[in-house]
Amino acid sequence: MKESTPSNKLINELIGFRKDLHQNPELAFDVNRTSTIIADRLEAAGLTVTRNIGKTGLVATLSQGSKSTKSNNRAVGFRADMDALPITEANQFSHRSTAQGKFHGCGHDGHSTMLLGAALQLIDDSDFEGTIHFIFQPDEENGTGADAMINDGLFEKFPMDAVYGLHNLPGLPVGHFAIQSGPFCSFEDNFEITIQGRGGHSSMPDKVIDPIVIGASIVMNLQSIVSRFVPASDHAVVSITDFQTDGARNILASNVTISGDCRGFDKATSVLIKTKMEQIISHTCAAFGAKFCFNYSTSFEPLVNHAEQSEICVKAAGNLPDATIDGNYGRVSFSEDFAKMLKQKPGAYILMGNGDTGEHYSKPLHNPFYDFNDTALAYGINYWCSLAMLAMTE
Structure with missing residues (x-):
């Protein structure tokens, strides 16, 4: 040639x-x-x-x-x-x-x-x-x-x-x-978790449902999805990229929004991540008496x-x-x-x-x-x- x-x-x-x-x-x-x-x-x-x-x-x-x-x-x-x-x-x-x-x-x-x-x-x-x-x-x-x-x-x-x-x-x-x-290249799934608690004065945490504590627990537990549920032979990532609240210096927040993305290489991994994520969110919020909204979507296949x-x-x-x-x-x-x-x-x-x-x-x-x-x-x-x-x- x-x-x-x-x-x-x-x-x-x-x-x-x-x-x-x-x-x-x-x-x-x-x-x-x-x-x-x-x-x-x-x-x-x-x-x-x-x-x-x-x-x-x-x-x-x-x-x-x-x-x-x-x-x-x-x-x-x-x-x-x-x-x-x-x-x-x-x-x-x-x-x-x-x-x-x-x-x-x-x-x-x-x-x-x-x-x-x-x-x-x-x-x-x-x-x-x-x-x-x-x-x-x-x-x-x-x-x-x-x-x-x-x-x-x-x-x-x-x-x-x-x-x-x-x-x-x-x-x-x-x-x-x-x-x-x-x-060769991974999928990208995006998620947003909104936690609705009950805010109040920072000096009286017993009077509130603190979405920051709930959100922090969810963030930590989400890290267990890949390490404990995805087979080691499959590649996957769950990343928290944003954590926002409506709290202030002496105000315990009423609402928290957590967002991020997930990566992997097949549909089964995507379904597994979404299922385990929803279980972690719902069980954690139920334990504290909070409400939540969970949105999960695919941006890239x-x-x-x-x-x-x-x-x-x-x-x-x-x-x-x-x-x-x-x-x-x-x-x-x-x-x-x-x-x-x-x-x-x-x-x-x-x-x-x-x-x-x-x-x-x-x-x-x-x-x-x-x-x-x-x-x-x-x-x-x-x-x-x-x-x-x-x-x-x-």
Whole structure:
């Protein structure tokens, strides 16, 4: 297979493009500027672009060659996310965010730029034959963008045999790729517990039903769910992320609200956590005479990579010069909206290194000092191009 490597001129253009996205982050479905400049650049290069799929999503289609060969009868989708995070950036470099409370702290600016670069590279590659639908998705962070595009006819309007995704990961060296067949990213369930007690004067606790004591007991007992009810062979996390009261300096609270999230890799674990959580809450509140309200919902489903497509991803990364690939990386605890696309189509989702050193590049995702590593752009573009060739023939 002929290597398709982006020129220095293209890489320099893409670095500027990525930094522009970083400076102008947009949230959720409000990615109009981001979507527009991506679409405009791809249209200028000659791709067919369909805008406003799932509100502000877009699909750019590259179809080359005749239909006389096996590859030319195939079509696959490559997906990148476009939205930023509601975080104030702490970095002070020249391309830092210009929007207060908005920040590309997950690297979606890099993801979109790499997919754009792959499209520009492939359109000039005479050896490529087949159809690629480049999918640029809004609102990954809230877990609703994939559904919006699917419900708007993504897979009906753009028939494809498989769909692929990619995400950067700080802590992995640049040029290193990682994937796992089967369950790869966790589900995310969210919960909110409201405890209604009876407040009063802090000097007379015997006259009240103290929801803080009740809430504290619930928080501690929730930690027993994973340690005592989830099998050690299954991975799960129950995290309390917020504890609010309406108490004051000398006022015992009447109400407490506890919220958080749970992670795991299959539906049975989700059901178990919810059941045990409700038992702990109801029994504890009953013991103290308090009332409660318990809400539990799923934001992200577990992401499950298909075996055949995972192997193609391993080969695609393995074909890259100076790159390494771990095909049995193990499960990761974060969640990903791409899971919903993999429920509709065969496909796989891979991680690529953002760096294990450097002031910004080894910072965790969603950290206010994070930045996408532009030295990873060429690896991402080369990976997509390698995958494009293999996906047409494997």
